[in-house]
Amino acid sequence: MNNPRFHARMSLETEVGAALSDTRIRLLEEIQRKGSINQAAKAVPLSYKAAWDAVDTMNNLAPEPLVVRVTGGRQGGGTQLTEYGQRIVAMYRALQIEYQAALDRLSERLGDAGDFDIRAFQRLLHRMSMKTSARNQFCGAVTGLRDGGVDYEVRLRLDDQAEIVAVITKASAENLGLEIGREVVALVKSSSVMLSTDRSMKLSARNQLWGEVSAMHEGPVNNEVTLALACGRTVTAVVTRDSCKALGIALGVAACAFFKSSSVILACHD
Structure with a gap:
């Protein structure tokens, strides 16, 4: 029997967690091709709302927007990738090629370990993958920490104009290893x-x-x-x-x- 093959459905990680996935990259590529998030969503496929939710999340977590709305033209407007967004897509695809090659080499080396061990490892990876239901996700650096005894007040700078304040337990702050300058994600339902x-x-x-x-x-x-x-x-x-x-x-x-x-x-x- 042929050894099972790991497929490179890559997710790029930052210090604050997953940032890009294959589905999101395909959505960005379709937006670039079609100039319409509605048409791009159908091509992926995603619902129109899910596509906009993904775009909003990427724009919120990125240092600068990947997708912008445009006005005018024959269709009266649409959406397009920024130059930054185009660079991100190109980098992701280049990394994916190298990633797939590495996984193919790994599959060959693990062939002697048996089919069961490889599949068990694949199931473990799926279980360890986690998504959040929080609609609002913001990424920023910790700019302030105030010990309130029982709890901690944490200030998170999103950009020059906005910040978010969170109050969490002292135990949670210690568990997260919070310190000034650390990149964290703020989740708000x-x-x-x-x-x-x-x-x-x-x-x-x-x-x-x-x-x-x-x-x-x-x-x-x-x-x-x-x-x-x-x-x-x-x-x-x-x-x-x-x-x-x-x-x-x-x-x-x-x-x-x-x-x-x-x-x-x-x-x-x-």
């Missing part, structure tokens, strides 16, 4: 994010991110609202349809996404 359109309103929530409504997916009870921040990142909230109407939430409307520091979960890569 969309259900924990609230919206306001009143700039004069004073809020107790530590985290307040202003942006413009860039997407809204309506449901029978709740709406999913995405704000585009000035830095190119996005933040998504799930709010009731009635609240959206009361706030006047619509595409292009300026709004503030706010959430408590205790709603932020931090993660980092060993």
Whole structure:
């Protein structure tokens, strides 16, 4: 029997975890070819919403956007890769070729170990792979740590304009090995994010991110609202349809996404 072959479905890792996968790279390639995220999603295939969620996540975690919206043209606008996005795709594909070659050599060497051992190793890799359900994922460096005795206040700088504050237990901070300058990921569930359109309103929530409504997916009870921040990142909230109407939430409307520091979960890569 031929030895099982490892297939190079590569995922690039950073200090804060997985950043790019084969599916996301194929989505970027299709966006480059078609200039439309709707057409790109069909080609992958992904749902339109899943494609935009993936684009928002990549843009949020990358040091600069990989995909941007464009206006004008025969179709009235669309999406395209930035120069940075094109470089990322080219680098990923070049690494994938080398990765596959290395896996083929590994399969040959492990042939004598038997079919069972190789397949058991493959199953182990699948079990160790983890995804998060948190809709909002932000990457940044720790800029502040304050010991509150029982808990820790952690400040995470996203860019020159925005930061996120998290409050976690002291044990969690020690377990993560947090220190100034360390890259971490902040996870925030969309259900924990609230919206306001009143700039004069004073809020107790530590985290307040202003942006413009860039997407809204309506449901029978709740709406999913995405704000585009000035830095190119996005933040998504799930709010009731009635609240959206009361706030006047619509595409292009300026709004503030706010959430408590205790709603932020931090993660980092060993």
